[in-house]
Amino acid sequence: MLGQRIRQARLAADLTLEALGNELGVTKAAIQKYERGSSTPDSSKLLALAKTCGIRTEYFFRQSTVELSGIEFRKNVDFGKRRSEAARIRIAEMAEKRVEILDAFPESPIPDFAVPDGIPERIEALEDIEAMAERVRRAWHLGMNPIADLTAELESFGLLVMAIDVEHPGFSGMTATALAADKSYHVIAVSSRWPGDRQRFTLAHELAHIVLAGRLANGVDEEKACDRFAGAFLAPKEAVIKELGAQRKRLEPLELYRLKHEYGLSMMGWLIRAFQCGVIGEDTRLRTMKAFSRRGWRTREPWDALPAETPRQFEQLVYRALAEDHITETKAAGLLDISRMRFYQERFMEPVDAAAHQ
Template sequence: MIGQRLKVARSAVGLSLRDLEKKINSRVTAQAIGKYERNESMPSSGVLIALADALGVTEDYLLGEQTMALDGVEFRKKSLASKKEEAQLEARALHLLERYLLIEEMLNISPEWDRPRGAPFPIVNDTGEAERAARSVRDAWDLGMDPIPNLVELFEERGLKVLSVELTNIDGLTATVRRPGKAPLPVIAVNKTAWSERKRFTLAHELGHMVLAVAHGLDEERACNRFAGALLMPAEALWAEVGKHRTSISLGELARLKELFGVSLQAIAYRCKDLGIFDQATLTRLFKIFTQRGWRRPPFEEIGALDPKLEEPRRLERLCFRALAEGAISESKTAEILGISVRQLNRLMDTPEAA
């Protein structure tokens, strides 16, 4: 039965039942598609092909068995986010994850989540305890106090699945992938179109939600922000660069710090305030400058913007290339998993920068 697969594929591309009816040129009605999704009837072979084409999947995908689900889904969203957007993101994540785990199975790879020792770390008195939690994560993962050059690569090495999808009013998602007979895996989805500085902070923030146990009554978002700042900018590393007390700092110096730690000027300013390097007056003066320069409004184009490709997940692509080279998968299946055409795949394989 194709019900669950069809619904996930439709939600993933953001189509309503009536939208899908129109996209298949009304071969069947929206009501009939609804019956397919409820497993009350099955489409004919011709309708199945039309549905698959309209949704950008194969007939085999629609006929396959749904074997995984997302548990504990949490969204980082703006107030404008709708239930439809949430459902679309959840469906996209599930759709991408299924492809991701399929290629790992083909290559006989089964990484496990390397949960940091001691996690979840209790935050029971104040958000400052998130500082110690971030240090514990760095210790558990042998990161030392150096800046982290690429969070996506680090997370995926530790068994976290990181997805990049285009979002509008949602910054990110955290969830756990549940599969029959296998250990659950954590997943983070981030906004593909966000600037890299924001992606890095969102990734660190979402890890906070996974490894912190924030007591009732404390602000969990604030605790995760403090955790993210401490993970990306360890106190000792920041003190070594700027000292322990400052009453002023130039934009040029902030830009060098941004290049070093891979975070926004605003994140650096907040971090300095958290550590007592800046007082409130210094922070206020800086944010007045940020506002005047337009850096606190979309598209947040601060000086020294990081490479937009910096935090793009590439592991799935690498695994697909490996499977293709080893003959474990066909070109058409590889293209399907990566969500591109065979022509685009061939260009990517021959001239990577052209893709």
């Protein structure tokens, strides 16, 4: 088991045998032996391994209890196999911790995710998705207002949302099913480095894959359907018409910028929604898109980016489990991946200053 965990830690850190060997001052062959289990690193090497791979040593001795299946990377074109594997292992590790904290409670503190009842069984055309997105919003009591924190909403409905720090621009999100001992969970992972509008659109798009599964008629493109759902979920038709009016010939960039920050949907997303909801015609859509391209806004939208979202449910549940005596302090610190010292500071909300770090 130790060998397998060392291999996983190395892959998760995206290191070659050679690179890890160099960090530890041993040969590539020595690392290979550790991974095959034909030799065992001593405790100082194990510490160095953990440090280099950015994990805690306890990782090496924990049996993996959660399996990720049905893994899908969204548009995986230039992300690469090795990087995908690194992301997979890191997400599996996070999923394991999530499941562990949920299992610590005598009764699960979150509901089992369920697609709402009463949504259409069949989607015959992309336009049907408008009504579908509204039904889902209503079923979840989201009304027609902006969704302030989509991550928190999805977490509260039982999805496991993860934000992982991936530097490579080819990463565009991942979904999987986490299989635990007696339960399974939908996992959606986004990059913590993305602006909020990109994270939210990806989350809503992946939610659409789950909600629309088995409902699309032949000939309805699933990716297009999921994009349509994402837009309609973030900015429902009713809201689009309320904000922009029913018929427009031109849209001002500043309007779109303000709406982006209010609804957490990109300026480009608003332009597309305006077209989909019949507010603007094809000519206005094309003209505005060209203007966006000219100004470089299709690569990077102007002014402030939308702040990124951060999943917070996990940390909250750790503290809740601690308060209700379901877990110990050591366990809590381990799950949060911080030292006991820092954990004490945070638990008792001590001021963080230089002296406190001694």
